[in-house]
Amino acid sequence: MKHSDYYGYALFFLALVILPFFLDSRWQAVATTFIIFTIVALSQDVVLGKSGMFNMGQALFFGLGAYTSAICNTKFGIPLLATVPLAIIIPALFGIILAGPIIHLRGDYLLVVTIGFNIVFVQALQNNLLGLTGGPNGIFGIDMLQIPGIDSGRQSVVYYICLAALVMVLIILKNLETSKAGRALHYFREDPLAAESIGINTRAYKIFAFAFGAGIAGLAGTLYANQYSAVSPEAFDFVQSVLFFSIVIVGGSSVPGIVLGVFVMFVLPEIFRDFATWRYFIFGFAMIFTMILRPCGIWPATYGKVPAYILKGKQHGKK
Amino acid sequence: MDIFFQQLVNGLTIGAMFALIALGYTMVYGVMKLINFAHGDMVAGAAFVGLAIYTHVMGEAVSLPAVIAIFLLTAVAVAFFGIILERAAYRPLRNAPRLSAVVSALGASLIIQNGIMLVWGPQMRIFPELIPPLSWEFGGVIVSLIQFLIMGLSLLLMVALYLFIEKTRMGAAIRAASIDQDAARLMGINVDRIIAAIFIIGASLGAVGGLFIGLYYRGITFNMGWQYGLYAFVAAIMGGIGNIPGAMLGGIILGLFNAFIAGYVSSTWADAFTFMLLIVILIVRPTGILGERVAEKV
Amino acid sequence: MAKNDLVLENVTKRFGGLTAVDRLDMEVCQGQIYGMIGPNGAGKTTVFNCITGIHPCEEGRILWKGDDITKLPPYRIAAKGILRTFQTIRLFPQMSVAENIMSGRHVKSAQGWWHGIMHTPKSRRDERENWLKVEEQLEFFQLHEFAVQPVQSLPYGLQRRVEIARAMAAEPSLLILDEPAAGLNDKETMALLELVFRIREMGVTILLIEHDMDLVMQLTEKLTVINFGKKIAEGTPAQIQQNKDVIEAYLGSDDDD
Numbered sequence: 001m002k003h004s005d006y007y008g009y010a011l012f013f014l015a016l017v018i019l020p021f022f023l024d025s026r027w028q029a030v031a032t033t034f035i036i037f038t039i040v041a042l043s044q045d046v047v048l049g050k051s052g053m054f055n056m057g058q059a060l061f062f063g064l065g066a067y068t069s070a071i072c073n074t075k076f077g078i079p080l081l082a083t084v085p086l087a088i089i090i091p092a093l094f095g096i097i098l099a100g101p102i103i104h105l106r107g108d109y110l111l112v113v114t115i116g117f118n119i120v121f122v123q124a125l126q127n128n129l130l131g132l133t134g135g136p137n138g139i140f141g142i143d144m145l146q147i148p149g150i151d152s153g154r155q156s157v158v159y160y161i162c163l164a165a166l167v168m169v170l171i172i173l174k175n176l177e178t179s180k181a182g183r184a185l186h187y188f189r190e191d192p193l194a195a196e197s198i199g200i201n202t203r204a205y206k207i208f209a210f211a212f213g214a215g216i217a218g219l220a221g222t223l224y225a226n227q228y229s230a231v232s233p234e235a236f237d238f239v240q241s242v243l244f245f246s247i248v249i250v251g252g253s254s255v256p257g258i259v260l261g262v263f264v265m266f267v268l269p270e271i272f273r274d275f276a277t278w279r280y281f282i283f284g285f286a287m288i289f290t291m292i293l294r295p296c297g298i299w300p301a302t303y304g305k306v307p308a309y310i311l312k313g314k315q316h317g318k319k
Numbered sequence: 320m321d322i323f324f325q326q327l328v329n330g331l332t333i334g335a336m337f338a339l340i341a342l343g344y345t346m347v348y349g350v351m352k353l354i355n356f357a358h359g360d361m362v363a364g365a366a367f368v369g370l371a372i373y374t375h376v377m378g379e380a381v382s383l384p385a386v387i388a389i390f391l392l393t394a395v396a397v398a399f400f401g402i403i404l405e406r407a408a409y410r411p412l413r414n415a416p417r418l419s420a421v422v423s424a425l426g427a428s429l430i431i432q433n434g435i436m437l438v439w440g441p442q443m444r445i446f447p448e449l450i451p452p453l454s455w456e457f458g459g460v461i462v463s464l465i466q467f468l469i470m471g472l473s474l475l476l477m478v479a480l481y482l483f484i485e486k487t488r489m490g491a492a493i494r495a496a497s498i499d500q501d502a503a504r505l506m507g508i509n510v511d512r513i514i515a516a517i518f519i520i521g522a523s524l525g526a527v528g529g530l531f532i533g534l535y536y537r538g539i540t541f542n543m544g545w546q547y548g549l550y551a552f553v554a555a556i557m558g559g560i561g562n563i564p565g566a567m568l569g570g571i572i573l574g575l576f577n578a579f580i581a582g583y584v585s586s587t588w589a590d591a592f593t594f595m596l597l598i599v600i601l602i603v604r605p606t607g608i609l610g611e612r613v614a615e616k617v
Numbered sequence: 618m619a620k621n622d623l624v625l626e627n628v629t630k631r632f633g634g635l636t637a638v639d640r641l642d643m644e645v646c647q648g649q650i651y652g653m654i655g656p657n658g659a660g661k662t663t664v665f666n667c668i669t670g671i672h673p674c675e676e677g678r679i680l681w682k683g684d685d686i687t688k689l690p691p692y693r694i695a696a697k698g699i700l701r702t703f704q705t706i707r708l709f710p711q712m713s714v715a716e717n718i719m720s721g722r723h724v725k726s727a728q729g730w731w732h733g734i735m736h737t738p739k740s741r742r743d744e745r746e747n748w749l750k751v752e753e754q755l756e757f758f759q760l761h762e763f764a765v766q767p768v769q770s771l772p773y774g775l776q777r778r779v780e781i782a783r784a785m786a787a788e789p790s791l792l793i794l795d796e797p798a799a800g801l802n803d804k805e806t807m808a809l810l811e812l813v814f815r816i817r818e819m820g821v822t823i824l825l826i827e828h829d830m831d832l833v834m835q836l837t838e839k840l841t842v843i844n845f846g847k848k849i850a851e852g853t854p855a856q857i858q859q860n861k862d863v864i865e866a867y868l869g870s871d872d873d874d
Contacts, residue, residue: 054418101602107417108354109601112556115549116594123591172734178744180726181733187720190709197669197707199695199724199787208730239545242425249422281433287426291419292411304713304765307745310752311764 008256009170016163020156028155029227030270035162036223037244038262039169042255043216044244046173049253049301050182051209052189054107056238056245057114060121061091061214063236065221067125070139070231071132080145080226087222088215095214099207118238125233138232145226162223169216170255176212177305185209186303246283250290252297260298321459326582327575332466332535334574335473339528340551341558341566342480343521349497349561350510350517351413353420357404357427359548361397361522364431365529366446366539367439369393373447386449393530394523401522402515404431428544436541443540446533469531476524477567484563493517497561550577553597559610568608622646623668623699623791623824628677630660630667630846637663638674639846645791650813650823652837654830654857656866660846661826662704665795669701670694681791696724698790702780702797704826710769714779717768718754721786722747750786758782758812774805778812785816792816794825798832806832834858842866 016035020028040062047055065087072078072086102113128135145161146152152161176182188195188202196202225231243265251261264286269279290298340362347355372392377385408427412420454463484490496503496513504510532547533539554573558565573593580592600608623645630638637660645651653661666672668679670691679687686694700721708717726747732740755761758778763771768779777797784792794813798806806829813836817823827833833840834854842850842857844866850857857863 054421102598105601105605108348108560109556109605111354111421112553113598113601116553116597119549119594120591123588127587175736176733179733179736179740180723180728180743181730183716183719184723186712186716187709187723190711191707193671193691194703194707194709195720196691197671197695197701197703198720198783199692200720201690201692205730208733212733246422246425249418277437278433280429281437284426284429284431284433287429288408288423291415291423291426295412295415295419301711303711303716303767306713306715306765307748310715310748310755 012259013167016166020159025155028159030267032155032159032162032227034262034267035159035166036220036227037266038259039162039166039220039223040217041244041247041251041258041262042169042173043213043220045248045253045258046176046185046213046216047209048245048248050176050189051185051206053103053206053209054111055114055210055213056111056241057116057118057121058213058217058244059236059238059240060114060118061095061217062221062224062240063121063125063231063233064091064094064214065218066225066231066236067133067139067221068218069222069225070142073142073225074139075132080143080222081147084219084222087218089218091218091221092211092215095211096207099210103203103206103210115238115241118236118241122233122237125236133233136233138230138235140230142225142229142231144229145222158227161226165219165223169219172216173255181205181208246287248297250287250297252294252299253301254297254299257297257299322582324458324460326578328460328462328466329582330575330578331571332469332574333578334571335470336528336531336535336570337547337551337554337574338477338567338570339473339524339531340547341555341570342477342563343525344552345555345558345560345563345566346493346517346521348555349563350493350500350514351409351420352417353409354424354552355409355521356421356424356548357408357431358521358525359546359551360428360431360435360544361400361404362525362529362532362547362551363539363541363544364400364435365393365397365526366533366543367435367444367541368396368526369530369533370439370444370446370539372396373449379447381447381449389449390527390530394526397526397529398519398522401518405514405518432542432544439541441541443538446537446539448537450534465534469535472527473531476527480520480524481564481567489513489516550593553593557597557600557607559607562607562609565607565609572608622680622682623822624678624680625664625668626678626680628664628667628674628679630663630672630674637846638667640677641843641846641848643841643848643851645822645824647822648817648820649839650817650837651825652833652840652854653824653826653843654828654833654840655843655849657828659843661843662795663846664843665701665793665824665826668694669699669793695787698788699793700784700787700789700791701793702777702784702795704795704799706773706776706780708768708776708780708783711767713765714760714768714771715748715751715755715764717779718751718760718782718786719747721754721783722750724787725750754782754786757785773800774802777801777805777809781812781816785821789821791822791824794823796826796828798827798829810836 019031023031040058044055044058047053047058068087068090069080069083072083073080098117102110105113125133126136133139144152150157184195184200184205187200188205192202247258247261247265251257265283269276340359343358344355347353347358369389372389373379376392377389404427408423409420412423450465450468452463454461484493492503492508492513493516495506495508496510500510550573551570554569555566557572558567558569576596577589577593580589584592625641625643628638628641629636641664653664655661663672667674670689673688678685681697681699686697709720727743728740755764758781760778760782763775768776771779781797798809801809810832813823837854840852840854840857841848842863849862849866850860
């Protein structure tokens with residue numbers, strides 16, 4: 001990363017760490033939700049921004065994680081912290097299973113199929129599938145995530161748990177960008193044919209991208225279940241997917257862009273409660289204007305991240 | 320057996336509505352390769368516009384000339400909005416990446432949907448009973464006047480559209496532009512005018528569909544556009560997006576499927592089954608039932 | 618059969634009613650610079666697409682180092698050491714020159730998908746090694762000053778170089794070039810000539826399509842001439858120049874592009 005990137009991240013992190021001290025409980029809850037949705041949007045970016053696949057069903061995986069934690073906790077008594085691995089793995093597995101048969105579809109068809117999966121999921125939840133999902137009212141009475149020695153019921157603690165998760169997700173995404181797998185996603189987004197011809201198994205990596213994004217969204221699901229102590233079908237319907245989709249495209253496929261997008265979509269309406277009914281009306285205009293003026297998003301992705309030792313052209317000792 | 324034929328009738332009725340709306344999606348996609356997400360909301364808007372015309376312009380008259388006038392005025396109004404939509408949200412993005420146009424369409428959708436809400440409020444409104452609630456029974460199957468009207472008028476419009484597309488010069492121009500916009504332009508076809516034409520036709524058909532929804536279901540809400548729009552879009556995709564007979568076929572199939580699931584299985588699973596049908600069709604036949612494969616030159 | 622041979626036996630490719638490649642037999646021996654020429658639309662690129670798995674052929678076989686690669690997908694053929702460039706340059710437009718070349722290291726990298734989640738000392742070593750290999754290519758192709766520039770901002774001739782560099786980064790045994798001189802001026806074409814000879818000296822077999830006849834005559838050792846998907850002649854450049862069928866097919870071929 002460039003030096004300016006480091007400072008940017010450090011400042012951002014610092015701001016998030018000290019934020020709770022300036023906020024009352026209600027606004028801490030808003031900030032917590034902001035972080036949770038940022039994680040979901042980042043997961044959407046893996047599939048849409050980096051891999052270029054028109055996925056409009058990410059709320060499905062978000063919901064899978066949330067419901068997995070909810071069911072394990074309320075029906076089987078498993079402490080919420082212990083449900084985290086399942087809440088990541090089950091959505092990831094679904095990501096693989098669902099992506100497999102549809103990944104070869106052309107962009108627009110893929111879009112509709114992912115919406116379709118989302119709708120099937122929500123309707124299955126509403127119909128109390130297998131007696132587990134609780135019907136249209138969902139599941140409530142979820143225990144809080146307990147960290148030994150800390151009063152985990154306080155909103156600020158919940159906030160810091162989510163912040164820690166966000167940091168972990170950002171580190172994982174950084175690892176992705178500086179790895180063979182992560183680069184492969186960019187390559188087949190830019191030109192699938194060239195990517196195949198250079199040796200990339202695009203089908204396998206597309207499924208990988210879906211599973212990767214699904215797992216991260218699943219983690220966010222557990223955080224959501226923790227924050228609200230309840231999960232319900234409408235929180236994960238395809239309207240939510242449309243919002244996450246729009247955040248990535250309008251904000252841009254970069255961390256600042258996504259954070260900005262989530263802030264505008266979810267935090268601003270909280271600040272300007274009076275304008276709540278006008279919220280989506282104004283967003284619609286914002287979306288159109290952004291696409292006309294900045295088709296790659298407000299803060300687009302940047303390339304050219306090449307290790308310093310390549311750029312300087314210095315002699316380095318051969319080992 | 321009664322259930323079967325009853326659901327058949329219901330299915331054809333719903334299917335006809337889906338088909339009318341699907342045509343708007345498929346015509347725009349065929350030429351512009353754009354999913355006009357706002358189309359469903361214009362359909363919803365048509366129902367509200369029709370309500371407004373009935374209340375404020377027609378003085379709540381229900382005579383035949385009044386009803387015809389409501390249909391015509393609504394179609395004109397919605398077509399007009401369709402042109403504005405194209406000019407404002409899509410034309411500036413003709414050469415932008417496809418994804419930008421998709422998001423712009425979503426933005427337009429939000430604007431129209433919430434515009435309706437801001438004007439008419441978030442609660443459900445009742446669409447006037449413009450058609451007398453007459454019905455007839457045929458061997459255990461009940462068919463209402465509204466259903467006859469919907470099926471009959473839809474059939475008429477679809478046949479008219481089919482003839483227009485196949486037999487007229489403008490129709491040929493539309494077909495040419497669907498295959499290759501640049502080549503069509505080079506052949507002297509005024510593509511801008513073609514696009515205006517498809518928006519007018521698509522919006523008008525959609526408007527009729529919206530009015531039918533109002534007449535059939537009576538309750539209209541500002542966000543019903545996404546629900547019906549999505550179904551109609553699924554119909555267009557199933558039939559092969561860009562393919563006009565495909566959209567008609569897709570609409571009918573979808574309507575029938577939806578009715579039979581609701582009748583035989585459960586209405587709370589209708590959406591899920593419909594989308595599962597779509598997914599299966601796309602896996603087995605990726606370009607839709609009547610769609611065509613397009614090869615890419617390497 | 619010598620070791621690194623590419624053999625096409627009776628290869629036939631149809632698109633609907635059109636037979637694009639008709640029972641083609643061809644053999645490229647290790648270390649050769651082999652050319653395929655013919656009028657536009659003769660089916661040359663289609664042959665390349667068959668070899669590289671983009672459009673698998675309906676009939677016939679393609680053998681590489683003795684293995685049957687006929688039905689393999691493109692990414693597996695790249696892993697077997699056959700890399701190609703495209704008639705219309707297909708780079709990764711928004712990405713930098715170095716990142717484009719790095720894609721060539723994909724088949725050579727030992728990383729697994731899990732290293733996308735967490736790095737290990739092994740994966741970090743692998744990253745470093747591969748970037749150093751990219752640097753080698755940057756040096757060899759004199760692209761160092763453009764390393765971080767997006768490729769879409771480069772002039773055409775440089776983009777061609779990047780495309781070849783990308784293929785070379787994958788350490789191919791067979792390099793397939795589809796009209797590498799298209800769009801290049803005379804000076805650039807001369808440079809391309811030298812480049813191809815240097816690549817061959819490194820032990821890479823080269824198969825190319827070209828329209829620039831001067832280049833073809835200077836560069837290639839053996840030629841196959843195709844028209845309407847069928848082979849109409851085969852031999853050394855000198856032999857081909859005299860061949861009546863070839864002259865007829867071209868009817869006064871042009872040298873320039």
